[in-house]
Amino acid sequence: xxxxxxxxxxxxxxxxxxxxxxxxxxxxxxxxxxxxxxxxxxxxxxxxxxxxxxxxxxxxxxxxxxxxxxxxxxxxxxxxxxxxxxxxxxxxxxxxxxxxxxxxxxxxxxxxxxxxxxxxxxxxxxxxxxxxxxxxxxxxxxxxxxxxxxxxxxxxxxxxxxxxxxxxxxxxxxxxxxxxxxxxxxxxxxxxxxxxxxxxxxxxxxxxxxxxxxxxxxxxxxxxxxxxxxxxxx
Amino acid sequence: xxxxxxxxxxxxxxxxxxxxxxxxxxxxxxxxxxxxxxxxxxxxxxxxxxxxxxxxxxxxxxxxxxxxxxxxxxxxxxxxxxxxxxxxxxxxxxxxxxxxxxxxxxxxxxxxxxxxxxxxxxxxxxxxxxxxxxxxxxxxxxxxxxxxxxxxxxxxxxxxxxxxxxxxxxxxxxxxxxxxxxxxxxxxxxxxxxxxxxxxxxxxxxxxxxxxxxxxxxxxxxxxxxxxxxxxxx
Numbered sequence: 001x002x003x004x005x006x007x008x009x010x011x012x013x014x015x016x017x018x019x020x021x022x023x024x025x026x027x028x029x030x031x032x033x034x035x036x037x038x039x040x041x042x043x044x045x046x047x048x049x050x051x052x053x054x055x056x057x058x059x060x061x062x063x064x065x066x067x068x069x070x071x072x073x074x075x076x077x078x079x080x081x082x083x084x085x086x087x088x089x090x091x092x093x094x095x096x097x098x099x100x101x102x103x104x105x106x107x108x109x110x111x112x113x114x115x116x117x118x119x120x121x122x123x124x125x126x127x128x129x130x131x132x133x134x135x136x137x138x139x140x141x142x143x144x145x146x147x148x149x150x151x152x153x154x155x156x157x158x159x160x161x162x163x164x165x166x167x168x169x170x171x172x173x174x175x176x177x178x179x180x181x182x183x184x185x186x187x188x189x190x191x192x193x194x195x196x197x198x199x200x201x202x203x204x205x206x207x208x209x210x211x212x213x214x215x216x217x218x219x220x221x222x223x224x225x226x227x228x229x230x231x232x233x234x
Numbered sequence: 235x236x237x238x239x240x241x242x243x244x245x246x247x248x249x250x251x252x253x254x255x256x257x258x259x260x261x262x263x264x265x266x267x268x269x270x271x272x273x274x275x276x277x278x279x280x281x282x283x284x285x286x287x288x289x290x291x292x293x294x295x296x297x298x299x300x301x302x303x304x305x306x307x308x309x310x311x312x313x314x315x316x317x318x319x320x321x322x323x324x325x326x327x328x329x330x331x332x333x334x335x336x337x338x339x340x341x342x343x344x345x346x347x348x349x350x351x352x353x354x355x356x357x358x359x360x361x362x363x364x365x366x367x368x369x370x371x372x373x374x375x376x377x378x379x380x381x382x383x384x385x386x387x388x389x390x391x392x393x394x395x396x397x398x399x400x401x402x403x404x405x406x407x408x409x410x411x412x413x414x415x416x417x418x419x420x421x422x423x424x425x426x427x428x429x430x431x432x433x434x435x436x437x438x439x440x441x442x443x444x445x446x447x448x449x450x451x452x453x454x455x456x457x458x459x460x461x462x463x464x465x466x467x468x
Contacts, residue, residue, distance in 0.1 A: 108443065
């Protein structure tokens with residue numbers, strides 16, 4: 001279930017089938033001008049009361065538009081492997097807001113797919129959907145991924161596996177990023193577990209200039225992923 | 235009021251006077267080893283029940299440690315002006331989570347002060363405090379700032395005022411950032427209002443490579459502020 005006009009527009013002009021749309025009177029006003037596309041793209045259309053929307057969502061101030069989308073994650077990594085380009089692996093990122101923001105950042109930086117480990121936030125959590133601001137439907141997503149399996153497989157295709165760590169071999173500025181890189185981003189509180197760090201070919205750090213202990217995981221991802229782009233102009 | 239062991243440690247080893255500390259039985263276990271410093275640094279110490287902490291905080295799962303700190307924001311920009319170095323101006327950033335994360339990012343990037351406009355989130359909102367992960371007590375803060383007044387004043391001290399905009403004069407990679415820059419970061423939904431954009435000397439954009447419409451404001455700040463550092467090594 002995805003809420004709000006922003007995700008709605010993203011889904012409408014994507015290839016994702018929209019199983020159903022629910023909207024309230026106030027939601028309907030935002031949908032003016034979309035009537036034709038809604039008819040074409042939405043399998044079921046329901047005009048409902050505010051109470052129904054509030055019952056269906058977990059939000060205190062629901063936005064009056066709710067869509068039911070199919071599960072979006074994919075199963076087969078082959079196409080991603082063949083296409084190449086930067087990938088992100090989320091290693092037990094637990095906070096749904098962080099995960100959604102990470103999706104948005106990865107999308108903006110032109111990442112080719114997001115791989116999510118077990119014991120991470122649920123990619124379909126409403127807070128993830130909201131924070132992703134539509135990027136959930138843009139980005140190829142893989143869930144319950146095993147880091148070792150994925151790392152071994154991608155390495156055979158010429159990928160480098162890079163971990164972000166407080167103690168890195170070098171800074172993200174000094175590292176010569178190649179486009180075929182999978183970046184591991186770790187948990188908000190404890191980072192990347194030691195045994196997972198050992199699966200990386202390189203450990204890269206982000207320098208801290210002030211007194212903060214570390215960066216928020218989505219901000220760190222923005223720095224790393226834009227650095228990959230900078231060193232691999234499209 | 236600031237919650238949790240992380241902010242507690244930051245405050246304890248800062249110069250901020252701690253007016254009071256409340257802790258529960260579970261909170262007390264985390265405070266083991268800090269007894270001497272608590273006695274020195276905290277004017278009042280209260281051991282309370284879980285119910286009291288839940289009443290005092292807005293959190294569903296309170297962390298068992300709560301501090302009362304004085305207001306932290308400053309009134310006089312003179313010291314900041316004289317010291318120089320990068321500054322951030324938040325122009326109606328409304329989401330407390332974003333604001334707290336922005337504080338953490340600004341702190342990590344070695345920003346010298348954070349200036350907050352009117353109609354922004356309250357810097358003392360508990361969600362700001364939590365998301366700032368202690369950076370609230372590190373970073374000189376100014377609130378209810380008027381952009382025009384501040385821009386005029388800083389420009390006289392040799393500062394450049396740079397706005398982040400979707401339509402920039404050049405990208406943040408190509409711009410020759412000087413250390414004495416004040417960066418304006420805009421509202422999550424509508425960016426920087428037209429009349430405020432006109433107060434900037436330069437408009438700089440962050441390129442978007444995928445299908446995301448824009449970046450989260452804290453992620454955008456990370457890119458900009460680290461770029462200033464990169465071009466002005468300390």
